[in-house]
Amino acid sequence: MARCYCRWRNLLICVCGPCICLALLFIYVAVMLCLSLNSTGMPTVLNPLHFVASGTFSNGSFAPLPKTFWEFHLHGNAFWNRLQLAIDRHFNPILRSKNTKKGFESSIVNDSLLRQSFSEVTNLDSTRRDFYKLPELMRDFVVHMNRRDYPVLLHPDAVCGAGAKDEREPPLLLLAIKTTELNFKNRQAIRRTWGQEGWVAGQRRNSSRGKADGGYVRRVFLLGKENPQELGVDVSHLLQLESKRYGDILQWDFSDTFFNLTLKDVLFWSWFSDVCDQTRFVFKGDDDVFVNTPRMISFLQDQLRKPQADKAMNDFMVGDVIGAALPNRVDKSKYFVPDSFYKGIYPTYAGGGGVVYSGLLAKRLHNVSKRIHLFPIDDVFVGMCMVRLNTHPIHHPAFLTFDFPDKDEEKLCAYHRILLVHKRSPTQMVKLWADMKKRQIRCWGVPLRAANKKENKKKL
Ligand SMILES: *[C@@H]1O[C@H](CO)[C@@H](O)[C@H](O)[C@H]1NC(C)=O
Ligand SMILES: *[C@@H]1O[C@H](CO)[C@@H](O)[C@H](O)[C@H]1NC(C)=O
Ligand SMILES: *[C@@H]1O[C@H](CO)[C@@H](O)[C@H](O)[C@H]1NC(C)=O
Ligand SMILES: *[C@@H]1O[C@H](CO)[C@@H](O)[C@H](O)[C@H]1NC(C)=O
Numbered sequence: 001m002a003r004c005y006c007r008w009r010n011l012l013i014c015v016c017g018p019c020i021c022l023a024l025l026f027i028y029v030a031v032m033l034c035l036s037l038n039s040t041g042m043p044t045v046l047n048p049l050h051f052v053a054s055g056t057f058s059n060g061s062f063a064p065l066p067k068t069f070w071e072f073h074l075h076g077n078a079f080w081n082r083l084q085l086a087i088d089r090h091f092n093p094i095l096r097s098k099n100t101k102k103g104f105e106s107s108i109v110n111d112s113l114l115r116q117s118f119s120e121v122t123n124l125d126s127t128r129r130d131f132y133k134l135p136e137l138m139r140d141f142v143v144h145m146n147r148r149d150y151p152v153l154l155h156p157d158a159v160c161g162a163g164a165k166d167e168r169e170p171p172l173l174l175l176a177i178k179t180t181e182l183n184f185k186n187r188q189a190i191r192r193t194w195g196q197e198g199w200v201a202g203q204r205r206n207s208s209r210g211k212a213d214g215g216y217v218r219r220v221f222l223l224g225k226e227n228p229q230e231l232g233v234d235v236s237h238l239l240q241l242e243s244k245r246y247g248d249i250l251q252w253d254f255s256d257t258f259f260n261l262t263l264k265d266v267l268f269w270s271w272f273s274d275v276c277d278q279t280r281f282v283f284k285g286d287d288d289v290f291v292n293t294p295r296m297i298s299f300l301q302d303q304l305r306k307p308q309a310d311k312a313m314n315d316f317m318v319g320d321v322i323g324a325a326l327p328n329r330v331d332k333s334k335y336f337v338p339d340s341f342y343k344g345i346y347p348t349y350a351g352g353g354g355v356v357y358s359g360l361l362a363k364r365l366h367n368v369s370k371r372i373h374l375f376p377i378d379d380v381f382v383g384m385c386m387v388r389l390n391t392h393p394i395h396h397p398a399f400l401t402f403d404f405p406d407k408d409e410e411k412l413c414a415y416h417r418i419l420l421v422h423k424r425s426p427t428q429m430v431k432l433w434a435d436m437k438k439r440q441i442r443c444w445g446v447p448l449r450a451a452n453k454k455e456n457k458k459k460l
Contacts, residue, residue, distance in 0.1 A: 220249075322350075
């Protein structure tokens with residue numbers, strides 16, 4: 001009896017073992033085949049979580065974003081894609097279900113995972129070989145991209161940007177402006193014009209709402225450091241004097257280069273999350289744009305008055321939105337990103353000069369940015385963070401990245417109808433501001449600029 005049982009067991013192991021293995025293999029192959037067929041069939045919604053933008057529908061609205069971040073598709077072997085894949089593996093819901101349960105934003109993850117995934121990838125021989133094929137600037141970026149903890153050199157004097165005196169309510173808007181040590185003229189023009197801090201009245205017809213149509217504005221300039229050797233002179237003491245006088249300088253100890261601009265976003269979010277608890281909105285922009293701040297204030301107040309405004313603030317980001325852009329492959333451009341570094345389309349992002357978003361979103365961006373490797377183009381990096389938050393910026397035609405179309409600028413109230421225009425020199429800013437003040441009464445009630453048909457076509 002015992003012998004017979006034994007024989008049966010052996011037979012079972014010998015025959016059924018391989019059968020089960022084969023069956024499993026078959027199921028695996030079938031599933032993988034199915035999945036890959038599925039995804040090649042729908043190129044427009046293809047894995048945006050590898051930062052292939054979900055792209056636009058032919059009617060101009062944006063495709064919905066996927067709810068999952070884990071993606072089995074390997075997107076080539078471009079350096080950045082490989083890095084991001086390595087960190088994504090840490091959040092793979094199948095391998096590590098705990099991480100995902102806690103959700104994207106509220107987990108305990110910090111820089112160490114970024115570092116870990118970075119060394120995982122860079123220790124591979126194939127990565128090392130490819131590294132030397134990257135252009136020199138890109139190599140410099142890669143060598144330093146793992147570091148974000150640059151110390152602060154200069155702080156603003158008030159807790160959250162300059163201009164906290166006599167405020168009776170939390171600030172409505174913080175203007176966070178990217179600038180460089182040498183652009184003193186731009187900063188000075190901004191301080192005197194659209195960047196004035198304190199109470200700013202909104203731009204609308206006199207209404208019974210009175211004071212509710214304004215808000216407190218604060219200001220902070222975001223800077224890295226010039227390289228004194230390259231410049232031949234050390235200008236840091238001038239900036240210290242400026243900081244003492246105006247109290248609106250936030251400077252970190254990294255070189256102020258184009259590829260380092262992303263650090264300003266990341267470090268700004270970190271600073272903001274620490275000290276700007278109550279601030280409702282952030283405008284982040286360059287120092288060569290002109291912003292119609294009163295109009296911006298009214299626009300933001302309108303957002304707060306909308307039904308379910310609190311919920312909308314989770315994702316609120318408005319600007320000139322670019323969908324389904326391709327990386328620049330012209331190697332003389334400052335935006336050049338070779339396909340050995342990044343493959344795929346860019347995510348939907350707000351480009352060109354300036355964008356406004358909620359303070360709450362700034363904090364969420366701070367959280368989520370900790371699991372995305374730095375990308376050399378700052379606006380694109382912000383777009384990547386938005387994708388990871390399962391959202392995207394909203395386009396508004398009153399953000400004029402490429403200046404006024406046709407002869408619109410010559411119209412009397414042209415500047416009252418916009419929120420932002422790029423680009424304006426310091427002298428132009430001062431003149432525009434004065435002109436706007438002069439025309440204020442006549443232009444007070446004009447509506448914000450809407451898209452015309454021609455522009456809609458261009459966007460598609
Ligand atoms: C655009 O097209 C998509 C898909 O066909 C549709 O869901 C969406 O509602 C459309 N948007 C507008 C503004 O018509
Ligand atoms: C709005 O009110 C102010 C003073 O209260 C007045 O000077 C101004 O002319 C009014 N503007 C309009 C457009 O009515
Ligand atoms: C960014 O700043 C760091 C620190 O100053 C510097 O070493 C690095 O070269 C900079 N990166 C780029 C791409 O300029
Ligand atoms: C950011 O993460 C921290 C913990 O890591 C969490 O307490 C906080 O609620 C998160 N903030 C937002 C706005 O998601």
